[in-house]
Amino acid sequence: MEQLPYLDYGSVMRRKLGGRMQKLAIDAGFSCPNRDGKVGHGGCTFCLGEAFSPSYCRSSKELTQQIESALRFHASRGRSADYFVAYMQSGSNTYADTLTLERTYNAIISHPAISGLIVGTRPDCITPEILQLLEDISKCKYVAVEYGIESVYDSTLSHVNRGHDFATASYAVAETKARGIDVGAHFIIGLPNESRSDILEGISHINTLGIDFVKFHQLQIYHSTAMEREWNEDPERFLFNHNFNIKEYSELMIDIIRRLSPSIAIERMVSQAPRHLIAHSPLGGIRPDELRNIVISKMQNRGYKQGDLLL
Numbered sequence: 001m002e003q004l005p006y007l008d009y010g011s012v013m014r015r016k017l018g019g020r021m022q023k024l025a026i027d028a029g030f031s032c033p034n035r036d037g038k039v040g041h042g043g044c045t046f047c048l049g050e051a052f053s054p055s056y057c058r059s060s061k062e063l064t065q066q067i068e069s070a071l072r073f074h075a076s077r078g079r080s081a082d083y084f085v086a087y088m089q090s091g092s093n094t095y096a097d098t099l100t101l102e103r104t105y106n107a108i109i110s111h112p113a114i115s116g117l118i119v120g121t122r123p124d125c126i127t128p129e130i131l132q133l134l135e136d137i138s139k140c141k142y143v144a145v146e147y148g149i150e151s152v153y154d155s156t157l158s159h160v161n162r163g164h165d166f167a168t169a170s171y172a173v174a175e176t177k178a179r180g181i182d183v184g185a186h187f188i189i190g191l192p193n194e195s196r197s198d199i200l201e202g203i204s205h206i207n208t209l210g211i212d213f214v215k216f217h218q219l220q221i222y223h224s225t226a227m228e229r230e231w232n233e234d235p236e237r238f239l240f241n242h243n244f245n246i247k248e249y250s251e252l253m254i255d256i257i258r259r260l261s262p263s264i265a266i267e268r269m270v271s272q273a274p275r276h277l278i279a280h281s282p283l284g285g286i287r288p289d290e291l292r293n294i295v296i297s298k299m300q301n302r303g304y305k306q307g308d309l310l311l
């Protein structure tokens with residue numbers, strides 16, 4: 001097997017589960033406290049809910065039907081896997097009473113094809129009761145929680161109307177890890193007012209969290225969002241203003257990886273969303289495997305490794 005210059009999430013999961021994993025995106029229809037007024041109104045300024053759900057996955061379909069559709073979707077594209085893990089990505093998937101969550105999670109994990117559950121949620125949307133539920137499930141199936149943290153800077157989190165701070169994220173990660181549950185985190189690269197050096201300095205805060213895996217996504221600005229209006233008013237606030245390109249993004253990603261703790265598996269370096277939804281994207285719809293190959297090739301040619309700039 002090829003020796004990669006960073007800890008690859010796919011390889012880590014293959015070791016954990018004992019074979020190749022395929023995630024199945026499931027939309028259980030949970031809403032978000034940053035939209036319904038519990039935490040805030042209007043949501044995060046970058047958020048466009050439909051950008052996160054593949055076509056086979058719609059919350060109106062029964063969960064079992066979604067799993068069956070997802071299995072057919074991947075089979076039709078020739079994607080084989082030894083293990084299928086349900087991935088609850090859309091919305092805040094711990095935002096309901098514990099009984100509702102228990103019924104939902106159980107409906108998913110009781111499907112015979114499902115070997116595990118990855119629950120995407122906000123860091124301020126977790127309680128000891130929910131963690132206990134997830135811990136109980138983790139005794140028979142693989143479980144991970146993926147927190148959308150987005151930035152390590154409170155000023156940025158406030159600016160994008162995130163509705164929580166970084167301390168809340170640190171606490172949620174620590175409480176989840178204390179239950180023996182794997183934790184992932186999602187960060188957006190290029191949020192307003194964050195410079196290249198801010199992003200690189202912020203990696204030390206990511207290293208202190210104690211997460212198991214990380215996803216980095218380039219900022220994509222969707223049509224009809226508050227962030228599109230902000231971009232139109234003042235694009236200079238954005239690192240990815242007019243001239244940012246794939247070469248610069250790959251170099252930034254390499255600099256991030258070299259500062260990232262070698263114990264954190266990297267799941268993604270770039271995101272994709274349907275083109276018709278995107279108003280501005282610095283990378284013009286590059287595929288994750290294309291960017292990944294560029295980063296790997298440059299790091300190998302230069303003899304770089306994940307974390308080699310850490311003291």
Ligand code: SF4
Pocket residue numbers: 032033034035042043044047048049091092122148
């Ligand atoms: S927390 Fe997630 S679902 Fe809610 S508004 Fe923000 S990005 Fe959208």
